[in-house]
Amino acid sequence: MSYNENLKEQEQSKKIQEMFNNIADKYDFLNGILSFDLDSNWRKVAIRLSDIKNGHKVLDLACGTGDMIAEIHKQHPDAFIYGADFSVNMLHISQKKLNNIPYAAADAHNLPFKDCSFDRLTMAFGFRNVTDKARGLTELYRVIKPGGKVCILELTRPENKITSFFYKIYFMYMLPFIGGIFSSRKAYKYLPDSVYHFPKRKEYKQMIEEAGFKNIYFKTLVFGAVTIVIMEK
Numbered sequence: 152m153s154y155n156e157n158l159k160e161q162e163q164s165k166k167i168q169e170m171f172n173n174i175a176d177k178y179d180f181l182n183g184i185l186s187f188d189l190d191s192n193w194r195k196v197a198i199r200l201s202d203i204k205n206g207h208k209v210l211d212l213a214c215g216t217g218d219m220i221a222e223i224h225k226q227h228p229d230a231f232i233y234g235a236d237f238s239v240n241m242l243h244i245s246q247k248k249l250n251n252i253p254y255a256a257a258d259a260h261n262l263p264f265k266d267c268s269f270d271r272l273t274m275a276f277g278f279r280n281v282t283d284k285a286r287g288l289t290e291l292y293r294v295i296k297p298g299g300k301v302c303i304l305e306l307t308r309p310e311n312k313i314t315s316f317f318y319k320i321y322f323m324y325m326l327p328f329i330g331g332i333f334s335s336r337k338a339y340k341y342l343p344d345s346v347y348h349f350p351k352r353k354e355y356k357q358m359i360e361e362a363g364f365k366n367i368y369f370k371t372l373v374f375g376a377v378t379i380v381i382m383e384k
């Protein structure tokens with residue numbers, strides 16, 4: 152990547168960070184409406200597939216307002232959970248809800264953790280926003296222990312034409328409209344754009360492999376609108 156491209160990506164990442172800081176206080180409310188509350192079920196499935204064991208050190212990266220942390224704690228009360236996000240406003244909300252968790256203000260491009268720190272790492276609806284995905288994956292690989300697993304839960308574009316058509320109508324028109332009424336239209340216009348630019352399965356898998364991960368397992372939900380990937384170091 153050239154110096155200019157790198158600079159452009161960093162600027163884009165800063166804008167995304169600012170956007171999440173701006174919508175933090177409305178995030179939980181709108182998330183429930185816009186996902187028809189299905190997102191909590193997707194998190195449950197992702198955590199089940201993460202194979203978390205008693206005593207595991209688990210990092211929830213891009214933890215946002217803490218929904219994933221709460222569910223991990225519910226399913227695995229004996230795990231040691233850490234939360235990290237680059238939006239301090241999101242972290243403050245999570246901290247108010249779950250105050251006995253260690254938190255870090257952290258950018259996925261440059262994590263403030265030592266090599267091989269965690270047994271498991273989860274990232275729900277955050278990876279899409281990482282502007283340099285190859286670098287992000289390298290960081291995830293670095294902080295996970297050998298034999299450890301990473302779970303990325305993400306909104307993806309259905310590859311089936313019919314589903315993709317209805318999905319487009321909802322995502323391109325309805326979502327920015329509803330988001331605009333209650334929060335920021337710009338932010339809820341960014342959401343479909345980021346999903347549409349997300350790599351397709353083949354490219355996505357290749358990026359994960361290039362970061363060094365093995366035993367990569369894909370699970371799609373809602374006709375491909377949601378993808379969970381489990382990868383092992």
Ligand SMILES: C[S@@+](CC[C@H](N)C(=O)[O-])C[C@H]1O[C@@H](n2cnc3c(N)ncnc32)[C@H](O)[C@@H]1O
Pocket residue numbers: 164167168171172212213214215216217218219235236237238241257258259260274275276277280281282
């Ligand atoms: C859509 S929210 C998801 C929050 C939460 N994981 C959930 O399941 O509701 C995306 C979160 O990713 C965070 N995020 C985006 N890019 C990030 C990055 N490069 N490093 C760390 N956090 C990031 C945002 O600040 C935001 O809190």
